[in-house]
Amino acid sequence: MIRTLRHCLLAEALGTAILLLFGTGAAVVDEQTHALGHGGVAAAFGLVVLVLIQGLGHVSGAHVNPAVTIGFWAAGRFPGQRVLPYIAAQLAGALAGSLLVKLLATSGSTLGATLPAHGATQAFWLEVGLTFWLMLVILQVTSSFYEQGLVGGLTISATVWLEALVAGPLCGASMNPARSLAPAFVSGHLAVAWVYVAAPVAGVLLAVLADRLLGLKAPPAMPPQP
Numbered sequence: 001m002i003r004t005l006r007h008c009l010l011a012e013a014l015g016t017a018i019l020l021l022f023g024t025g026a027a028v029v030d031e032q033t034h035a036l037g038h039g040g041v042a043a044a045f046g047l048v049v050l051v052l053i054q055g056l057g058h059v060s061g062a063h064v065n066p067a068v069t070i071g072f073w074a075a076g077r078f079p080g081q082r083v084l085p086y087i088a089a090q091l092a093g094a095l096a097g098s099l100l101v102k103l104l105a106t107s108g109s110t111l112g113a114t115l116p117a118h119g120a121t122q123a124f125w126l127e128v129g130l131t132f133w134l135m136l137v138i139l140q141v142t143s144s145f146y147e148q149g150l151v152g153g154l155t156i157s158a159t160v161w162l163e164a165l166v167a168g169p170l171c172g173a174s175m176n177p178a179r180s181l182a183p184a185f186v187s188g189h190l191a192v193a194w195v196y197v198a199a200p201v202a203g204v205l206l207a208v209l210a211d212r213l214l215g216l217k218a219p220p221a222m223p224p225q226p
Contacts, residue, residue: 003059005085011060012086013093015052016178019064020097022048024112024183028105042168046161053153065176066090071135071204075211077142087178094182102186111183114172120192123171124199130163131175131203132210139211175200 026044030036036044049064056062061078063069066087072078101111116123137159141152164173174180180196183189 005082008060008082009085009089011056012063012089013096015056015060015062015064016090016093017097017100018052019045019048019176019179020094020112020182021100023179024098025101025104027112028101028109031109032106038168039165042161042164042173045164046157049160050153050157053156054150057153060086064090064093064178065200066178067131067176067200067204068135068138070201071139071208074205074208075139077139090178091181094178095185098182098186101183109187110189111187113183113187113189114174114180114196115189116172116192116195117170120195123192124195126167126171127174127195127199128203128206130167130171130173131200132207134159134163134175135204135207136210139207140214172196175203177201 023041023045026036026041030038030041052064053062061072063072063086069078069083069086069090073080073083098111102109105111134156138156141155160175163175167173172180174196177197177200181193184193184196
């Protein structure tokens, strides 16, 4: 079945809304009940990513992340004319998701916004590194010569889970401008929002470069000299 741009944009908006609803929603639930803990919130992000990849990947690719869309475009694996529409759909979906999460939150909640624990500089470089690795994994597991399907989805979601588990307390482990901008906008915590836009974009561009370097073929072996 041919997927039109309209189908893809709807999938991206819906998927990003679900990402925010269950990911940042888990943070808000834990904020109120302390039932999940940091590990539980990290697991929620990993699990929702897996569900989105398996549920919507066949429609739009399940980018649900402007940085991932930019990364695929920079890698030559996504048409340029779809980049801005995809990003617009992702931002709209993220905003809708955050507004729904706000219905669950108490007064003064950050709504799961990503905030630096030790300053913007550390958060910036952490987000660059985290997004670099996530995008590199995505590019590798979605390449034509690699295992795809459920294994690819599990690998990507495990990467999100692992990075959120380890780095979440330091920088939020966003790796996704839409995931950070929406709760920051709705909750009014915009002072360091630039970190969570600039760093993921820088990270995916570095990942594209690394992916190209890893894909270079070794020169043919020289014949033995007599």
